[in-house]
Amino acid sequence: MPVTIRPIIVTADLDRLLAFYTGLFGATELMRFPDDGPVFYVGLALGDSELGLSSDASVAAGDPGRMLLSIDVPDVDALLPEVGGLGGTATSGANDMPWGQRVAHIKDPDGNVVNLTQTL
Secondary structure (H helix, E strand, C coil), X not given: CCCCCCCEEEECCHHHHHHHHHHHHCCEEEEEECCCCCCCEEEEEECCEEXXXXXXXXXXXXXXXXXXXXXXXXXXXXXXXXXXXXXXXXXXXXXXXXXXXXXXXXXXXXXXXXXXXXXX
């Protein structure tokens, strides 16, 4: 049975997170709901994956700590300097891991933890 996991980040500032994920990763919009009026949901394509962003004004940004996104990118070192300009925070530099990846830890503008990973 095919199964798809689609992570959805709930945020009080959908426009800010939309700018972060499209600006840093080149994500493209797959869908937007509703078509007219205030946007409640945006589906983004990142490579062969989909990430959802959902708007809820009652959600407080912060350090969730229980979930992280791991996003494979072509060049961790090239993206790392762009994180701050898009409202995110780099929490570590890039490091080579013994399992064959180069990894940097960042947070998006809402404080969600994201790993930038590159296969070595």
